[in-house]
Amino acid sequence: MEPIDAEARPKEEISVGYAGRIFRRIQKMIDETGGQAGGIIRVLQQAQGLFGYLPAPVIKTISRDFKIPLSEVYGIISFYHFFSTVPKGKYVIQACMGTSCYVNNGAQKLLDALKKELGLDPGGITPDGKFSLETVCCFGCCGNSPTMAVGDDIYTKVKPSKLKDILNSYR
Amino acid sequence: MKIVVPLNSVKELENLREQAQARLVEQAKKIQVKVHLGTCGISSGANKILETFVRQVDSRKLSDVVVLKAGCIGLCGREPVVTVFAPRKEKVIYYDLNEDKVSRIVDEHLVGGRPVMEWVLPLDAPLLKLQEIRVMHNQDLDPMDIEQYIARGGYQALGKVLTQMKPEEVIDEVKKAGLRGRGGAGFPTATKWGFVRSAQADEKYVVCNGDEGNPGSYMNRAVLEGNPHSVIEGMAIGAYAIGNVRQGYAYVRAEYPLAIETLGHAIAQAREYGLLGKNILGTGFEFSVDIFPGAGAYVCGEETALLHSIEGERGNPRQRPPFPANVGGGLFGKPTTINNVETWSDIPQIILKGADWFASVGTEQSKGTKLFCLVGKVNNTGLVEVPLGTPLGKIVFDIGGGIPNGKKFKGVQIGGPSGGVIPIEYLNTPVDYEAVTALGAIMGSGGLVVMDEDSCMVDVAKFFLQFNKDESCGKCTTCRAGIPGMLQILDKISRGEGTMKDLDTLEELAEMVASVSLCGLGQTSPNPLLTTLRHFREEYEAHIIDKRCPAGVCKALVAYHALEDKCLPTSDKGYLL
Numbered sequence: 157m158e159p160i161d162a163e164a165r166p167k168e169e170i171s172v173g174y175a176g177r178i179f180r181r182i183q184k185m186i187d188e189t190g191g192q193a194g195g196i197i198r199v200l201q202q203a204q205g206l207f208g209y210l211p212a213p214v215i216k217t218i219s220r221d222f223k224i225p226l227s228e229v230y231g232i233i234s235f236y237h238f239f240s241t242v243p244k245g246k247y248v249i250q251a252c253m254g255t256s257c258y259v260n261n262g263a264q265k266l267l268d269a270l271k272k273e274l275g276l277d278p279g280g281i282t283p284d285g286k287f288s289l290e291t292v293c294c295f296g297c298c299g300n301s302p303t304m305a306v307g308d309d310i311y312t313k314v315k316p317s318k319l320k321d322i323l324n325s326y327r
Numbered sequence: 328m329k330i331v332v333p334l335n336s337v338k339e340l341e342n343l344r345e346q347a348q349a350r351l352v353e354q355a356k357k358i359q360v361k362v363h364l365g366t367c368g369i370s371s372g373a374n375k376i377l378e379t380f381v382r383q384v385d386s387r388k389l390s391d392v393v394v395l396k397a398g399c400i401g402l403c404g405r406e407p408v409v410t411v412f413a414p415r416k417e418k419v420i421y422y423d424l425n426e427d428k429v430s431r432i433v434d435e436h437l438v439g440g441r442p443v444m445e446w447v448l449p450l451d452a453p454l455l456k457l458q459e460i461r462v463m464h465n466q467d468l469d470p471m472d473i474e475q476y477i478a479r480g481g482y483q484a485l486g487k488v489l490t491q492m493k494p495e496e497v498i499d500e501v502k503k504a505g506l507r508g509r510g511g512a513g514f515p516t517a518t519k520w521g522f523v524r525s526a527q528a529d530e531k532y533v534v535c536n537g538d539e540g541n542p543g544s545y546m547n548r549a550v551l552e553g554n555p556h557s558v559i560e561g562m563a564i565g566a567y568a569i570g571n572v573r574q575g576y577a578y579v580r581a582e583y584p585l586a587i588e589t590l591g592h593a594i595a596q597a598r599e600y601g602l603l604g605k606n607i608l609g610t611g612f613e614f615s616v617d618i619f620p621g622a623g624a625y626v627c628g629e630e631t632a633l634l635h636s637i638e639g640e641r642g643n644p645r646q647r648p649p650f651p652a653n654v655g656g657g658l659f660g661k662p663t664t665i666n667n668v669e670t671w672s673d674i675p676q677i678i679l680k681g682a683d684w685f686a687s688v689g690t691e692q693s694k695g696t697k698l699f700c701l702v703g704k705v706n707n708t709g710l711v712e713v714p715l716g717t718p719l720g721k722i723v724f725d726i727g728g729g730i731p732n733g734k735k736f737k738g739v740q741i742g743g744p745s746g747g748v749i750p751i752e753y754l755n756t757p758v759d760y761e762a763v764t765a766l767g768a769i770m771g772s773g774g775l776v777v778m779d780e781d782s783c784m785v786d787v788a789k790f791f792l793q794f795n796k797d798e799s800c801g802k803c804t805t806c807r808a809g810i811p812g813m814l815q816i817l818d819k820i821s822r823g824e825g826t827m828k829d830l831d832t833l834e835e836l837a838e839m840v841a842s843v844s845l846c847g848l849g850q851t852s853p854n855p856l857l858t859t860l861r862h863f864r865e866e867y868e869a870h871i872i873d874k875r876c877p878a879g880v881c882k883a884l885v886a887y888h889a890l891e892d893k894c895l896p897t898s899d900k901g902y903l904l
Contacts (some may be wrong), residue, residue: 192617193576193617193619193637193638193639193658193659194619194636194637194638194639195639196639197622197636197639198619198620198639200622201581201620201622231641232639232640232641235624235641235642235643235800236621236622236623236624236642237622237623237624238581238621238622238623239622239623253542254542254543255542255543255702255703255740255743255774255776255790255791256542256543256702256703256708256776258790259703259704259740259776259777259778259782259787260703260704261781292582292623293540293542293625293794294540294541294542294543294545294582295366295582295583296366296539296544296545296548296582296583297366297367297370297403297545298403298542298543298544298545298700298702298703298708298774298776299367299403299404299700299701299702299708299709299710300367300370300371300403300404300406300708301702303370308584309370310366310369310370311370312367312370312371313371
């Protein structure tokens with residue numbers, strides 16, 4: 157895959173190649189959702205969905221098209237936990253650190269087991285780019301704690317001994 | 328594909344209701360197997376159970392059995408759960424299912440007519456009997472099918488207000504019902520609507536707050552996943568009562584993908600049926616709802632922060648007044664009412680069944696029922712709906728079935744990171760807005776986390792302060808710097824380095840953070856600390872004076888010593904002989 161050019165160039169110059177296609181996608185998102193309430197957050201969400209994170213050139217494009225200073229766009233990105241400016245793994249693993257998971261004494265054990273199994277600290281990504289590890293507060297499955305998510309799949313009552321099997325099904 | 332003609336009058340809605348109801352009656356002539364598919368159920372394997380039932384029923388050509396999808400019924404700790412409705416028989420609830428159990432249920436129950444009693448949850452179990460199901464009354468229906476909701480009288484309340492009631496009468500009815508905000512603060516809903524109605528503006532908004540960021544509670548998720556149309560209908564009724572509202576927003580946190588999907592589907596269906604859009608039920612009333620998925624910020628549950636977020640900014644709270652209900656204070660500067668998911672879903676039933684019906688349960692000050700999430704160290708974890716004013720002990724011990732593994736109850740945390748821990752002495756406290764506040768906690772959205780003797784209260788206070796520290800937006804110095812200050816002292820205490828003077832400092836800091844911070848997050852952030860300090864002071868003192876953690880949680884204070892009589896002889900190299 158061709159890397160995206162770090163500098164966001166004017167629209168008309170980018171007409172061919174991968175970067176052009178990507179920028180057209182972003183442009184389309186902005187045209188379609190930019191006008192709605194909170195358009196910039198919706199566009200950032202879609203862009204993150206597309207890339208898995210928010211690359212600098214994309215952020216610059218959004219800043220330019222929304223006519224919002226780059227510093228303010230970064231202000232929004234850094235405020236919300238869901239946005240990331242560094243690449244995430246193909247599967248984002250989220251360990252729940254909510255009250256119920258914590259009180260049930262399982263959250264920390266599960267996180268420790270995940271750290272050991274993946275060789276990562278929260279915020280890290282495996283060298284093959286397959287998994288990245290994060291902590292979150294609550295999927296609302298508190299009745300079945302401890303919980304974790306791999307991508308969009310939520311796992312409940314996770315025993316550290318079962319972790320290998322779960323992760324292997326994604327490897 | 329089914330072609331839907333938008334409903335053009337209340338009469339047409341009534342006709343559709345009759346048809347849909349007839350279909351449900353027809354369906355009830357068969358044996359219905361309803362698989363409950365909330366997030367809890369799906370993560371416990373309910374989809375596989377559904378597939379297995381479908382496969383077995385198909386392969387054995389059981390023409391008098393239908394397998395259906397339904398919302399969550401709240402037995403979260405016992406998922407996957409399946410309810411079997413057979414004609415002229417009482418329903419049968421199976422819990423803790425797995426794929427292997429399915430064929431025996433098919434053999435003995437669906438074919439043989441004898442329920443497999445050992446896997447059945449008795450209908451007279453306190454867990455079911457002591458609940459008062461009102462908000463959750465549609466959880467046996469398929470949330471993806473608007474016609475099932477209509478069959479149960481759905482959108483009738485909207486039809487009624489649009490054709491038979493003046494907006495003021497709607498507000499009066501809600502006022503008479505005594506409905507108070509289910510998001511936690513308990514502000515009277517009708518009063519809030521009245522403020523927005525009387526604000527002078529040609530454009531106003533209604534907002535549904537589904538940013539249920541409070542860890543340990545998921546009532547809103549269950550309602551959005553199981554009964555989304557009740558929220559949409561409630562918002563439409565609110566929009567009519569307030570006037571000049573054409574657009575509503577449902578802010579749903581991004582951690583709830585299934586809730587967003589279900590609500591999005593429900594909105595699209597309502598639009599298709601002419602129950603949202605330009606000319607609702609042919610009355611000329613216009614109203615639409617849009618979902619705004621959150622982006623992961625707890626503080627966005629605060630109303631002014633939430634509005635900033637919908638406007639596409641950082642979710643920083645701001646000074647009130649102007650309140651969102653005022654001109655210049657709401658969404659895009661327009662007067663706005665913001666109500667919780669559960670509050671909105673209460674509205675249609677208040678209109679349809681009347682204020683008196685709603686107010687027939689509850690206490691003098693707190694009417695109606697409330698959903699609670701009973702989680703933590705308790706036998707029956709899950710979602711329970713009880714009248715407000717039900718004693719805490721009844722919820723934890725009778726419905727919740729007490730503490731597992733013979734452990735001792737220590738306290739129940741109510742209200743999340745803004746709430747507090749209530750000890751055993753107060754288990755007779757009726758759970759209503761005033762009584763809980765009097766104990767130093769808040770009702771919050773209804774999360775109840777039960778803790779046993781293995782939980783250390785200093786550690787619990789640390790946990791919540793850490794959460795509030797992470798989620799503080801950083802605008803007010805007291806919150807940004809005060810919470811880490813308190814956390815530092817707590818850390819010191821949990822290492823056994825605290826002094827009694829630290830407790831005074833903590834109280835002083837807490838007072839300052841609570842009184843000076845701008846929004847609810849900062850103002851209530853010391854609550855977990857203050858309530859544990861008030862109700863479990865001896866535990867703090869044990870950490871400080873005896874250098875001991877009674878629950879054995881604070882690692883620095885756990886001393887290990889060898890029991891000499893239990894020691895086995897080892898060689899000089901250290902291995903067992």
